[in-house]
Amino acid sequence: MSASLPYVLVVYYSRFGATRTLAEQVAAGVEDIPGIAVRLRCVPPVSTTCEAVEPTIPAEGAVYATVDELRHCAGLALGSPTRFGNMAAPLKYFLDGTSELWLNGALVDKPATAFTSTASLHGGQEATLLTMLVPLLHQGMVYAGVPYSESGLLATTSGGTPYGTSHVAGERSDRSVDDTERELARAQGKRIARLALALRSLREDS
Numbered sequence: 001m002s003a004s005l006p007y008v009l010v011v012y013y014s015r016f017g018a019t020r021t022l023a024e025q026v027a028a029g030v031e032d033i034p035g036i037a038v039r040l041r042c043v044p045p046v047s048t049t050c051e052a053v054e055p056t057i058p059a060e061g062a063v064y065a066t067v068d069e070l071r072h073c074a075g076l077a078l079g080s081p082t083r084f085g086n087m088a089a090p091l092k093y094f095l096d097g098t099s100e101l102w103l104n105g106a107l108v109d110k111p112a113t114a115f116t117s118t119a120s121l122h123g124g125q126e127a128t129l130l131t132m133l134v135p136l137l138h139q140g141m142v143y144a145g146v147p148y149s150e151s152g153l154l155a156t157t158s159g160g161t162p163y164g165t166s167h168v169a170g171e172r173s174d175r176s177v178d179d180t181e182r183e184l185a186r187a188q189g190k191r192i193a194r195l196a197l198a199l200r201s202l203r204e205d206s
């Protein structure tokens with residue numbers, strides 16, 4: 001990865017691995033687009049012990065995201081498991097640490113998208129994705145979902161929504177991400193990469 005290339009930051013939290021698999025597909029989609037790189041990152045869990053400190057490098061998955069990486073990204077893809085129809089606390093905690101970016105307008109006019117995983121088919125995917133969008137709009141980001149020109153959106157019998165990609169993990173959270181869910185996540189990655197390049201030019205021109 002070239003240090004000078006613009007990049008899409010793919011940030012996720014995942015406890016059982018489903019959101020991580022979606023994140024990897026979104027990242028693969030970004031990599032399909034020339035002229036832009038991807039940084040795949042996660043966030044640490046939050047602890048009820050306020051002073052608890054996580055190891056600097058997680059035991060598995062991507063390394064932890066920093067606020068600086070968010071500041072300098074050209075686009076953002078945010079992934080979270082559904083927790084009672086909303087994003088998981090670790091991701092919200094990360095976003096709550098970005099007031100300085102908000103004060104300085106660091107994310108204004110940058111594209112963002114979101115993805116999620118639920119246990120049940122009607123367990124709140126759309127609610128999660130729409131509520132993940134709210135803080136991104138406060139940051140001035142331009143939200144992009146998944147268009148119906150992606151045929152998988154109509155064909156799917158599991159995850160996949162116009163608000164962002166998703167996965168249905170099943171009651172025991174052990175159902176694998178299926179081909180349609182993977183294709184949609186990859187298409188979402190390509191789209192956010194293309195938009196990141198386009199909006200970057202627009203920001204440079206203004």
Ligand SMILES: Cc1cc2nc3c(=O)[nH]c(=O)nc-3n(C[C@H](O)[C@H](O)[C@H](O)COP(=O)(O)O)c2cc1C
Pocket residue numbers: 013014015016017018019020080081082083084085086117118119120121122123124168169173
């Ligand atoms: C506290 C908690 C709340 C949850 N809330 C929901 C929910 O509202 N709807 C749902 O379908 N699944 C819910 N789940 C299940 C997770 O969303 C599901 O297992 C998801 O696939 C986990 O993603 P991961 O593999 O990336 O950790 C919840 C799980 C936990 C631990």
